Amino acid sequence: MRRLLLLLFAVLLLALGIWAYPLLGPAVRHGALPAPEGLKNPLTLLVYGSSPEYSGYHRRAPERFRGLADTILLVRLDPGAGRVVVLSIPRDVWVNLPGYGWHKVNAASPLGGPDLMKEAVAQITGVQADRYVVVSTEALRRGVDALGGVRVCVEKPMRYRDTAAGLDIDLKPGCQVLNGEQAEGYLRFRKDALGDIGRVQRQQAFFHALKEQLLSPSGLLRLPRAVAAVEPYVQTDLTRQETGAILGFAMKRPALVSLLLPGRFGGGGWRVDEGALRELVGLYFNGEGTAEEAVLSGKRVALVFGPGQEGQVEGVREKLQALGLRVVLHPVELSPTRTEVLENGPGVLARTLGERLGVPYRISGEAVLGADLTLRLGEDFPL
Numbered sequence: 001m002r003r004l005l006l007l008l009f010a011v012l013l014l015a016l017g018i019w020a021y022p023l024l025g026p027a028v029r030h031g032a033l034p035a036p037e038g039l040k041n042p043l044t045l046l047v048y049g050s051s052p053e054y055s056g057y058h059r060r061a062p063e064r065f066r067g068l069a070d071t072i073l074l075v076r077l078d079p080g081a082g083r084v085v086v087l088s089i090p091r092d093v094w095v096n097l098p099g100y101g102w103h104k105v106n107a108a109s110p111l112g113g114p115d116l117m118k119e120a121v122a123q124i125t126g127v128q129a130d131r132y133v134v135v136s137t138e139a140l141r142r143g144v145d146a147l148g149g150v151r152v153c154v155e156k157p158m159r160y161r162d163t164a165a166g167l168d169i170d171l172k173p174g175c176q177v178l179n180g181e182q183a184e185g186y187l188r189f190r191k192d193a194l195g196d197i198g199r200v201q202r203q204q205a206f207f208h209a210l211k212e213q214l215l216s217p218s219g220l221l222r223l224p225r226a227v228a229a230v231e232p233y234v235q236t237d238l239t240r241q242e243t244g245a246i247l248g249f250a251m252k253r254p255a256l257v258s259l260l261l262p263g264r265f266g267g268g269g270w271r272v273d274e275g276a277l278r279e280l281v282g283l284y285f286n287g288e289g290t291a292e293e294a295v296l297s298g299k300r301v302a303l304v305f306g307p308g309q310e311g312q313v314e315g316v317r318e319k320l321q322a323l324g325l326r327v328v329l330h331p332v333e334l335s336p337t338r339t340e341v342l343e344n345g346p347g348v349l350a351r352t353l354g355e356r357l358g359v360p361y362r363i364s365g366e367a368v369l370g371a372d373l374t375l376r377l378g379e380d381f382p383l
Contacts, residue, residue: 260365
């Protein structure tokens, strides 16, 4: 019996060693192992993607992490609230860059690198990032492939080809597992009516799908391989201690709140709604409470539904109108996979409507633009 236990223990150690082996290189270079206590204080990160640079037609230059900023995220890691807040900043926001004048925010990366990016985002949001993380597009491809792909619901046909950049997007609608190249196309596609804002909303949907994949049994099994695949394509000023604390915090499975910088189209870009932004920053980044009352009457709700759901819509609309809501029908090409209430804001209204209807709610920038609330109508809507 004792020999059997020793044999099982040895096999367990061997399996653990094989699982953790891909982390050896990153651990040696960065010395980052998860700290059991996690983060002790909130930490704000500027995370952005660096577009490829080219030395000639269709020839990528060596990675300098100085391409145009693609995805721009202000991330608040809050151990006290047990959550991660991700504020997506559209690249078409105009900002006055010190020493360079007015540019769209994505130009700060090639002009001045991470320091100028931090300054630009601080001007827009009023929040100064503590640290930065720059990720190349190659990291996305390799990380997704190492995870075995990420399951995403593609809401409509996406077709676009940029021969100079070597980007060929051809995605069919439907729920499917995307490999690294397909995921890059899904996240970079913006040839539709919403342009960069639609792309930002797809990125937020991808964040939630990626989180589910990472926390799945297969995702945890592949996690060391994914970390090793991504690590050479990431640049950061995080210290080893901070990296370990972040990993420890992540292992506690914090809640995810994803927000779109509030605003509207205008002035050749995205015009920020300063009042709504101050409210979100105060609540999610400064720890202030919200004075908003949960009054649904008079609020505008977008009712999202797909083909074949027309029979459900009238009954749901009557329920919403009975709560005093103004309903705007929002048909889409792909039916929602589940019922949920979305709000790009404090979340008080979404929680109230979710409780009234008996459905889950989520704070997300995926909400329909111009509406106070969004109700996605899935087949699981309670009758």
